[in-house]
Amino acid sequence: MYDEDEDDGPEVVKKFLYVNRKAPYGTVYALETLETVLIAAAFEQDVSLVFMDDGVYQMKKDQDTTAIGMKNFSKTYRALDGYDVEKLYVEKESMDERGLTADDLVVDVEVKTSAELQDIMDAQDVVLTS
Numbered sequence: 001m002y003d004e005d006e007d008d009g010p011e012v013v014k015k016f017l018y019v020n021r022k023a024p025y026g027t028v029y030a031l032e033t034l035e036t037v038l039i040a041a042a043f044e045q046d047v048s049l050v051f052m053d054d055g056v057y058q059m060k061k062d063q064d065t066t067a068i069g070m071k072n073f074s075k076t077y078r079a080l081d082g083y084d085v086e087k088l089y090v091e092k093e094s095m096d097e098r099g100l101t102a103d104d105l106v107v108d109v110e111v112k113t114s115a116e117l118q119d120i121m122d123a124q125d126v127v128l129t130s
Helices: 029-042 053-059 074-083 090-099 115-121
Strands: 004-005 009-012 014-020 046-051 087-091 111-114 124-130
Touching: 004 046, 004 115, 014 029, 014 053, 014 111, 014 115, 029 074, 053 074, 053 087, 053 090, 087 090, 087 115, 090 111, 111 115
Parallel strands: 014 046, 014 124, 046 087, 087 111
Antiparallel strands: 004 009
């Protein structure tokens, strides 16, 4: 997809999908992916996020990280809307396995089955998994 800008020439917009599979703490994956998403969105790319497996815990409300001595970054997901990152998906099966509902999450998401997520993934230019 190309957008013509008189001053800068053609701008290429790619569809990036970031798949979050890891728990929010214990590794750098969750925070690094969030930072990468914010950077891609700042460059006006079409960015989507999927949370599945233990990655659904990244979106959970009321995380208490005091015992592990780390800052709770889950509220940062609220900033995504300001970067026009509005396509947030959570795998239904992963939520069900962990006893979570959409009401347990820090921001509004679309709950999708694994089959529906596969269709979304197939429509992307780039899929990155962490």
